[in-house]
Amino acid sequence: MTRTMTRYLRLAWFLGGVGLHRLAAYRTDFVLGAGAFLVRVGIQTAVVGLVFRQVPAVGGWSYHEVLFLLGFSLLPRGLDHLFTDQLWELGRKLVQRGEFYRYLVRPVDPLFSLLSERFFHPDGLGELLVGAVLVAYAGSELGLSLTAVQWALAPALVLCGALLHTSVKLFFASLSFWTVTSMPAMYAASQVSEFSSYPLDIYHPTLRTLLTWILPFAFTAYVPSVYLLTGVTGLLGWLPLMTAGALALALTVWRRGVDRYEMTGS
Amino acid sequence: MTARLRRYVPFATSGLQSLLQYRSMFAMTAMTAAAGAAVTVFLWRAVYEGTPGRGPGGFTVAEITTYLLVAQILQVLHSNRVDDEVAAEVYRGDVAVMLVRPVSYPVMRFFACLPVVGANAVLVGLPVLGLFALIVPLSAPRPADLLLFALSTALSVLLAFCVNLLTGMTGFLTTNTWGVRMVKQSVVAFFAGQLVPIALMPGPLAALATALPFRGMVDGPLTLLLGRYDGWAGAAGLLAQQLAWVAGLSLLCAALWRAALGRLEVLGG
Numbered sequence: 327m328t329r330t331m332t333r334y335l336r337l338a339w340f341l342g343g344v345g346l347h348r349l350a351a352y353r354t355d356f357v358l359g360a361g362a363f364l365v366r367v368g369i370q371t372a373v374v375g376l377v378f379r380q381v382p383a384v385g386g387w388s389y390h391e392v393l394f395l396l397g398f399s400l401l402p403r404g405l406d407h408l409f410t411d412q413l414w415e416l417g418r419k420l421v422q423r424g425e426f427y428r429y430l431v432r433p434v435d436p437l438f439s440l441l442s443e444r445f446f447h448p449d450g451l452g453e454l455l456v457g458a459v460l461v462a463y464a465g466s467e468l469g470l471s472l473t474a475v476q477w478a479l480a481p482a483l484v485l486c487g488a489l490l491h492t493s494v495k496l497f498f499a500s501l502s503f504w505t506v507t508s509m510p511a512m513y514a515a516s517q518v519s520e521f522s523s524y525p526l527d528i529y530h531p532t533l534r535t536l537l538t539w540i541l542p543f544a545f546t547a548y549v550p551s552v553y554l555l556t557g558v559t560g561l562l563g564w565l566p567l568m569t570a571g572a573l574a575l576a577l578t579v580w581r582r583g584v585d586r587y588e589m590t591g592s
Numbered sequence: 593m594t595a596r597l598r599r600y601v602p603f604a605t606s607g608l609q610s611l612l613q614y615r616s617m618f619a620m621t622a623m624t625a626a627a628g629a630a631v632t633v634f635l636w637r638a639v640y641e642g643t644p645g646r647g648p649g650g651f652t653v654a655e656i657t658t659y660l661l662v663a664q665i666l667q668v669l670h671s672n673r674v675d676d677e678v679a680a681e682v683y684r685g686d687v688a689v690m691l692v693r694p695v696s697y698p699v700m701r702f703f704a705c706l707p708v709v710g711a712n713a714v715l716v717g718l719p720v721l722g723l724f725a726l727i728v729p730l731s732a733p734r735p736a737d738l739l740l741f742a743l744s745t746a747l748s749v750l751l752a753f754c755v756n757l758l759t760g761m762t763g764f765l766t767t768n769t770w771g772v773r774m775v776k777q778s779v780v781a782f783f784a785g786q787l788v789p790i791a792l793m794p795g796p797l798a799a800l801a802t803a804l805p806f807r808g809m810v811d812g813p814l815t816l817l818l819g820r821y822d823g824w825a826g827a828a829g830l831l832a833q834q835l836a837w838v839a840g841l842s843l844l845c846a847a848l849w850r851a852a853l854g855r856l857e858v859l860g861g
Contacts, residue, residue, distance in 0.1 A: 358771035362778075369778045369787070376788045377639055380648040384638045510620030517624040520631055528638040530727060533630060 334438060338445060345446030356448060363452045370396065370523065371460070385527035390464045391555055392525065397460025398554075399523045399547035402487025404453030410492050411447045412440055417499035417508040426587055436584055468555070476554055483553075486569040487546035491519065493572035494541060496580055503583030515541065522547040542568045599695055600703040608707035618715040621668060626720050629664035632787055633657055633728065649791035654731040655818055656789070661724050662817060663786040663810045665717040666745065670752035670809060672705035675776065678760025679769035682856075691853070698849055702753055709749055733817050740827055741817040747834040748809045754841035755780060755806070761845075764852045785811030791820075805841060808834035 349356050374396060378389040387395070420426045420440075429439040472480070498515050502508035522543040526534050538544040538561070545568050549561045611617075636656050640647045651659065678701060681687045690697045724730070733741065759776045763769050781787055784806040790798050801807055812830050821827045 352768075354766060355768035355771070358766060358768040362771035362774040365775045366778045369782045372782070373635075373787050376792060376794075377635060379794065380792065381639050384635070505616075510617055514620050514623045514627070517627045520627070524631065524635055528634045529630070530634065533634075 334434070337434070337438075337442065341442045342445045345444055346448075349448055359449045360452045363449050364456070367400070367453075367456050385525045387525045387527070388468075390467045391551075393460055394464035394468065394470075394555060395525060395547055395551045396523050397457045397462075397464060398551050400453045400457030400460070401484045402491055402546045403519070404450045404455075404457055405484060405488035406450075406491035406495070407453055408447055408450030409445060410441055410495060411450075412444045413492075413495050413499040414509075414512065415443075416440060417502045417512045419507065421502045421587065422507045430584070430587075437580065470555065472554065473557070476557070480550075480554065483550035483565070486565055487550065489569050490542060490546050490572055493569075493576040494519070494543075496576040497572075500576070500580040500583040503586050519543045519546070542572060545569070600700055603695075603700050604703045604706050607704040608711070611707060611711055618711065621671075621712065622716045622719055625664055625668045625716055626723060628667075629661050629720065629724065632660045632664070633724070636660055637728070649789060650820075651789070651791070652731065654729045657724075657728050658730045659789055659814050659818060661721065661728075661730065662814055663784075665720060666748060666810050666813060667781065667786055668712050668716050668720075669709050669745070669749055670756075671712070672708050672749075672753060672756060674701055674705050674753060674756040675759040675769075675773055677701070678757060679763035679773070682761070682763035683767050683769070687856070698757060698845060701757065705753060731818070734819060737817055737819045740831070741813050744808075744813040744816050744831060744834060747831065747838055748813050750838045751805060751809050751834065751841065754838065754845050755809075757845050758841070758848070761848060761852060764856070780806050780809065783807065784809040785814070789814075805837040808837055 371393070374389070374392055377384060378392070382388065384392065416426070429436045432439045434442070494515050495512065498508055498512040500508075501511060505511075518537075518541050521529070521533070521537055526537065526544055526548045529537070534544075545561070545565050549565060552558055552560055553562050637653065640651070640653045640656055643653075646652055647656070649656075678687075681690070687697065690700065693700075755776070759773060760769070762772045766772065783801045783804050785801065790801045790807065790811045793801060801811070808830075812834055815821055815830060816827060821830060
């Protein structure tokens with residue numbers, strides 16, 4: 327058991343390094359990708375700024391509180407983006423072009439094998455960095471002082487959020503085993519995740535229910551931010567349960583998909 | 593002239609046929625459009641909450657809701673996939689095949705994107721509009737304004753085609769057109785007034801947005817739809833500005849396309 331673990335960790339480390347070499351090889355591409363990301367977040371922040379030019383509070387949230395939420399939402403997203411974006415390829419074309427078999431013939435778990443093809447997507451680093459800066463800035467403007475428990479929980483909250491993002495992505499990518507390509511569904515889900523950058527309180531109740539219990543993006547930023555900002559635990563207790571549930575569901579769909587693919591493979 | 597244009601009709605019909613094979617695509621586009629609209633609509637409705645009558649920028653709640661919703665639908669009409677396809681064909685070298693045909697590649701692309709625009713309007717725009725009409729109050733436009741809006745929307749589709757063609761042409765320079773497209777999308781959405789109406793921007797930013805061509809893509813048509821213009825002269829001025837940008841960008845596209853082809857190298861025989 328520990329031997330397999332160390333083997334996987336060493337492989338991940340090595341392949342991550344290989345991924346980093348791409349930065350040097352395709353420098354313009356990297357700069358363009360990171361720059362594109364900065365422009366996107368910059369515009370998102372500008373929209374929040376323009377909203378708060380009109381009113382002091384939106385849905386009971388102040389300007390700096392919304393900035394904190396926006397920044398926090400980038401942390402789990404960036405972490406997920408950094409390691410699992412190869413799943414987009416699965417949804418987009420791997421099944422469609424019949425290329426998926428190559429992950430089944432390698433002597434590692436197929437999911438690891440798929441992700442390891444590109445273990446390190448540097449665009450995610452930009453998201454993490456901007457998110458951290460926004461959170462730190464908004465936190466200091468709010469005079470936020472976290473308790474020891476909050477400090478201890480914060481990394482776990484980010485990790486759970488990242489796992490939720492990964493679960494949703496894995497779920498929709500795995501649908502491609504049945505539908506040949508699931509890129510549009512993945513795109514739709516990632517568009518829905520944009521909701522998590524703003525306070526849940528402003529949305530229609532139906533939408534709130536959807537974002538909490540069906541596509542649980544509320545748990546990636548809103549629930550943790552409420553806890554960190556106000557100390558109110560609210561839905562926090564559900565966070566580990568939702569994460570575990572989402573991950574289990576996504577892995578089940580993935581496994582079924584892989585089995586199905588083997589049956590029909592050429 | 594008509595004989596020359598008739599040459600391009602097959603590109604439009606074949607575009608339509610390939611579209612109809614992926615009908616589920618429309619459901620997904622509708623979902624993403626509805627999601628995008630919901631984010632901005634609810635965000636701004638929270639701002640206008642508790643302001644009876646006219647709030648910031650002189651919009652009523654129903655007007656700002658209509659503005660943001662129709663803005664999102666216009667954006668769906670503008671996503672004609674030209675940027676994506678041109679970029680891919682350029683850097684894969686497939687564009688060479690097109691060059692041996694007796695048609696102009698940009699014009700061919702324009703005809704191929706027309707069915708995409710039409711299908712998006714009917715299969716995505718109308719359902720999303722209907723869905724939101726059930727949930728939130730919208731403001732009904734005057735018939736004359738609706739007519740002006742239709743005219744302006746046609747021009748905005750042309751503008752979007754030019755902007756997307758120019759974006760696709762960056763494929764001549766870089767392989768990371770994904771990054772370029774993302775920048776274009778964010779910048780255009782912002783300066784077109786899709787996320788924040790230009791009337792709500794601070795002075796200098798509003799001036800910049802008004803001067804850029806993107807204004808004619810969203811804010812222009814919506815100013816006409818909501819009747820926020822200054823008499824007939826004001827409406828004519830808006831349309832003239834759009835028309836001028838369409839002409840200017842078309843010339844720019846033609847000139848750059850010619851220059852780029854002069855430098856194009858495609859491997860293989």
